Amino acid sequence: MIFxxxxxIREDNDLTQSQIAEFLNINQRTYSRYERGEISITVETLCKLADYYETSLDYLAGRTDIKTPYSLRK
Structure with missing residues (x-):
């Protein structure tokens, strides 16, 4: 599941919800609701997170366990 x-991935990078919310320019409570699966996260927001973490949308969506973004794969 995306949430x-x-x-x-946030915890693996030792980041707080507040830090990610600030990066996304959203309220920390909104980000918390994304992580709990209470509200759906937009594709635009997922793209920003994929870029931030240097991973793919497929990884964030659970479609693959490979974290490396497609542009960096050989």
């Missing part, structure tokens, strides 16, 4: 991936 699990965005929480896990």
């Amino acid at each position: 699990e991936r965005i929480r896990n």
